[in-house]
Amino acid sequence: MSLLPIVTLPDEKTLRQQSQPVASVDADVRRLWDDMLETMYHAPGIGLAAIQIGVPRRLLVIDLAKDGEERKPLFVANPEITWASQTANDYEEGCLSIPEFYEMVTRPAEIRLRYLDREGEPRELHANGLLATCLQHEIDHLNGVLFIDHISRMKRERVIKKFQKAQKLGKL
Ligand code: ZN
Numbered sequence: 001m002s003l004l005p006i007v008t009l010p011d012e013k014t015l016r017q018q019s020q021p022v023a024s025v026d027a028d029v030r031r032l033w034d035d036m037l038e039t040m041y042h043a044p045g046i047g048l049a050a051i052q053i054g055v056p057r058r059l060l061v062i063d064l065a066k067d068g069e070e071r072k073p074l075f076v077a078n079p080e081i082t083w084a085s086q087t088a089n090d091y092e093e094g095c096l097s098i099p100e101f102y103e104m105v106t107r108p109a110e111i112r113l114r115y116l117d118r119e120g121e122p123r124e125l126h127a128n129g130l131l132a133t134c135l136q137h138e139i140d141h142l143n144g145v146l147f148i149d150h151i152s153r154m155k156r157e158r159v160i161k162k163f164q165k166a167q168k169l170g171k172l
Contacts, residue, residue, distance in 0.1 A: 001038040004053040008097045008172065009163035015097055016144040019049070019056040021078045025120030029059065033075050033118070037061045041071075045096045047134045049141035052097050060138040064130055077116040079139050082124075084108035091133045093147045101159050105150045107136050 007014045022029055032055065040048040040061055050059040060076040089109040094102045110128040113135060117123045127135055137147055148156040166172050 001034045003042055004035055004039045006039065006043065006048075006052055006096050007054050008099060009160060010167055010172075012160075014054055015051065015141070015146060017051055017056045018144050019051050019058045019142040021058045022116075025077050025116055025118065029057075029077065030075075030118065032057070033059060033061055037063070037073055037075075040096070043096050046130075047138045048096060049138045051141050051144075058142045060135075060142075062131070062134055062138065064134065075118040076113075076135075076138075077120075079113055079115040079135070079142070081111050081136070081139065082114050083112040085110040089129075089133060091130065093133070093137060095137070095147055097141075098146065098148065098159065098163075101148075103148070103151045103155065105133075105137075105147050107133055107150070111135060 032050065036048050036050060036053060039053060040063070046064050047060065047062040050057045058078045060079065062074040062076065063071055065072050085108045087109045088106050090104050090106050092102050093105045109132060110126065111132050113125045113127060115123055115125070140146065148159055163172070
């Protein structure tokens with residue numbers, strides 16, 4: 001396994017890409033998932049999409065285990081949300097691609113998901129709470145959407161400018 005650099009703002013050229021489905025879950029996909037997982041644990045974070053390491057494939061890793069708890073990685077390929085609840089949930093979200101910025105985001109509280117697991121088997125999952133939020137956040141990445149797209153335009157422009165300025169000053 002290896003640690004990979006995480007793509008951050010202001011690199012919207014990468015982060016805004018539309019990721020493509022994988023044809024199948026093979027050894028290359030599993031190797032990529034392992035590298036993504038190690039990179040995510042090291043960051044640390046609870047979810048990572050392949051595009052965040054610059055690979056435009058519809059692949060995610062998620063692990064909501066808290067410090068000291070047993071790790072429970074979830075490997076997701078080609079996810080599709082097949083149902084979302086009318087009821088919503090607010091969570092303060094962050095993103096490894098937008099370091100040190102957190103904001104409240106409202107999303108459906110529950111979702112149903114279809115995806116391929118680590119063996120390439122089709123699976124269905126009913127998610128609520130933090131898992132539902134995390135899955136929606138990560139699936140957004142596969143469509144080039146960032147959590148700051150769900151907040152006010154003023155706040156979004158301010159945070160993008162902050163990262164552009166930091167890059168100009170050589171602080172990224
Ligand atoms: Zn993110």
